[in-house]
Amino acid sequence: MQNTYFLKPPDWIKISNKSESFQDFIAYTILSETLFNVTPPLKVYNKDVYQYFGLDRKQYYITSHQIILVGSKSYSFLSCYGIKKENSYQVFTDPFHTYVWLSIITIVLVFTLITTVPKHRSVDMDIVILTFSVLLEISLTERIKKGFPSKIIRHLFWVWIFSSIVLTSYYKDIFTTEVILPFKPSLTWDHIYDLFDQKGFQFYFPVPAHVETYFESYSNGTPFRSIYDLESYIDIKLAASYGGNLPRLLGYKRLAEALLASEGDLGMKRIWKGLHYKWPFDIYSNLSNCGRSVYLDERENIRDIIPFLNDNKDGTVFMSGADKDFLLEWNTIEIDPTPRGNFVLKRVKFLLTSGIYHWWEAWFAKTRPKKLFPYYANWTKPKLGALERLDFVSKFTTILRIWVICCGICGVVGIIEIGMNYCALCIMEKVLNIFGVMRNLVLEFI
Template sequence: MQDDVAFKHNESHWFMVLLFFTKFNNLSARRDSEFISSKVASNNRENQRLSHIADIFVNCTTVFDMRNGSRDFALNGIKEPLILVNPELVVTNIDTVQISLPRRKNILGNCYAFILTFPENDYNLRIGIESGGNFKENLIAHRSSVWYYIRQFYFPQYFVWVTKFRSEFQKAIQALGLGILRQYENGNLGDFGLVNFVLIDVLEDRGESGEEFTYNSDILLHCYNRYYSEETQNVLPPWTTISCRNGYYPSCFEDLIILTDKIADLNKYFWTLEAWLKMSNAGPYVDSEVVHFIKSKYLSENSESFDMREVVELTTFEEFVGFWIFQDVLFDSVNKTEPQEIKVLHLLPQIKELMYLTWYYHSVLPIERKSWSFLSCDGVGYHSNMWSPLVTPFQLVVWALVCINILVIVLFLRVPGSDINVKLLVVGILMENSILLNVDSKVKDLWWKHSFRLSSGFFTILFGTILTNYYKTSFTMEMIVPAEKFAMWRTLMDMKNFTFYIPYETVFTHGTIEGLEAENLLDKMFYPKLQLRLLTRGLCNAEEKLIPSLAGYCGMAELLTYSITHRPGSHTEYISPFFKPTRYRNFTQFVKELGTCDKVAYMDFSGNVESAIDHLNDNQNHKVYKKGADGFMSVMHGWESLPVQNNFVFKRLNVMISSGIFKYWDEWFKRVKPEKLFKHYANWKFPEFRHVILEQFNSKIFTAFYAYGICVGIVVITFMVEVVFRVLKLCYGFYSSALPRRCKSYVLHKLCTSDDPAN
């Protein structure tokens, strides 16, 4: 009985355990089912959310990073084209560097969007937000480790980060400050200067209270103002949120574009010019004394007006252009407190030779084309004889044609039975002499008479009147103009074994010269910089090779490039037998070296060479300098800078150039405040040694006298020959007629007086 009771008790115990286990399994299964359905619903929401993000950037070339857990997302709901990348895969046989460069067909609103989900899973970015103070270095490391990011030349660019740690990334990005924009310093975030950071939250399964998070199809774009600082905090906040409502995602992109333009327009507050700066111990980007004085006087809090006339008197042309561009910006309330303390983010270089380096520069604004020329006194002289003025009125080809025409006319004037008088007729007409020639009596054929008269008339009008008068006019003009010295060379290709003196100002800008002088590197950097410029011009394109002169200059530039060799231990470390540097202010030494006229020449921009000719030719030694042909080192000059979205400076410069304001002030400064050259440092204003080479002027007159004397001598000799010939002819006729009569009288006389009766 007791055993039965014990068995029933044990059976009841195991039944309760089995019942509890069954209920526990049912509860676990229900929880697993709820978890799985919740997970599936969450993934479905995320998949739908990802497709909505792609809808927003439908105008962009969109790159989607498949790493960091992104591969769990299904992409079947995305209808727009995407570029799927996975930087973790190593591909060596396919060029994938340019994979993100293709542009959509709709150019209007084109952009580049890089969608990265869960950036906190990236090693560099995770370390950056966890460490707090190293996000700058980690962000640079992240970009360098990913190959699909494009260069900074293409904008606008959007870095879209879909993250669970939005607030942490917002703090880390905002802590970077304006350093994310400074493009011209080493070890900076210059590659992010055109990047627009957009952060998007990832939906969580449950909220902080443990309750289920309600799904909202609206997407919030948290956009960063990369120009946010103390100076611009009243213009735009550091972060702006754009709400993209369900069903209006493409229109949300328009709001994003408007916000991006507003942010990019703030670049106008952070510019400076290279012409404004000077080298200082306080830093390389310190305003010069003149610029600081103008900013303090006219652009401070107490100034009431902006006197542009005084600015013109105090500044150079490029400094004045800067104040014309920024006069409204510098006087703005944003910068009114301490205008000289505004942070410099963008730098506009001085006007210089455009290098067109696609890997460095992007924004280019050409102004004018300049070329180099040269001058020298070597081989300059009177390379002509006394009789050259007689033939200079006509070129050699003209003289050859005249001789051929005269020969043809002589052949046409030949008539049957004619003698040397026909040739004398031709010469007489050319000498404008009146010659009588009776041809009618000698020519019986009527056709020959008309042909002779027509040919002689044509010859008289064309050669006896027109040609001779034109020759006399040209010869008279040649006599009036004094003889001029000229050089045996014309182009650079004719200058064999010459040494060219090139000013530093031709190779470097004034700001660069000041910086290199401060570091004592001016002489060492001259030859490498010159070699780079020669190497650039030595690379001819297909169009330049079709023109012989340009092709010759390209070949000469290439040859001169290899003349610059590295010489360790020398003062400049580089040396060239054909180039030597000089300075405009060292005009005394320069004139002394150039005055030797021994295979030396001065090379500079064509305008500067023309300006130096009058100064150098004004000397006591009667040395004459001649300028060579232009065209060497022909290249466009203008402004070039790193890319800046909505570039304020280039917009203002385009207005200044297209309206004619730039040309007006450029000509005004060249006329009133020209750039200092040799003659300005020598304080030369007008010629001091006025001399005329009279003996060379008289040489042409002597040529005319010689020609006149020779002609008179020929005429006198001809006259004497004719007189002698006439006298001999008369004597011959007289004796030939008188001799028979005398002989007859002599015979009769002998017969009459003969003593012989037989006779």
């Protein structure tokens, strides 16, 4: 390694391409100056001053010289359960705020009271219809004089007509804009314990993909052996041992306890299953029915998996939770104590404070992404366009449905009115017949 890279200014891109992993590359980087100062025939002895243990999930020990925080890792989840679209009927009320609608109703009541209270008569429905018809752009000007004999009230009503023209134009502009926008899905849950508390959920975890025995057992249809073999087991155990009183962490504790309790011979039904990355379509087949099923993975993995799952022709929408500290763990670099100046400690601090460490971390994440479900499905980008996945039809369907309902109501009212007029004519005819019979009887008696 020294002869290849460190007898001359190193080509860091070439080193990164030949490194087995990001931590392997960082180890080269930290120890590079040490290797510059070593004569080729000599060995680099395993002294404490030159030890670098790499990034790991660590806890503080009293013997550690330095614990350098590098980052954190937490879990999130995805599901299509309980995802609903926004209320489509709100498109009719959203253009105006509540106080605007209340003001309109108040004005209608005021005009009605002005024409009824002074004369001590019952409510004139013609006035109510006339006041509302202005908002619907229905012209009934010939009824204004009849409905409002007073000139002052008529002038006020013309002010209302002008205001209604402005309100109607404003309403139509906003309504048209809202109708052409697609529906947005909304969540009925935020955190993983919101789903767990509803009972009956099945939780799916990723099977460690690098273990060959798990690959063979999964390919044979054998259920994943134990929760103790999951990569997140330690974090689940820590979550179950929480002793505080924060509601959010107590919610995580309930889920962790249930996961651990479903192991062994405790007589409880197992509430979790394993999914292997190399069978990418298993996750969609298990979750796409939008039943009580949830998939849990690292937050970064969930972010990369969701576009793959949402690229479907069924219109199924998957969304992730809002948890940022579920099964949270901190990643650190541990530097052991040395009797003299600690070379590794200085190099690690330099890489972190200068931004070099995180730059190369992002570079490795981009050039060597994790092999998740999309990788094994040969999925690189959405096959469906962004417009194809948007729902533009539902709002028009809602408008058509409301239009049909209004037509039905108008038809029923028309039938009732015709029936009432017909009944009135029938009653009048019967009354006249009765009077005619009585008249004939009187004439015969005379």
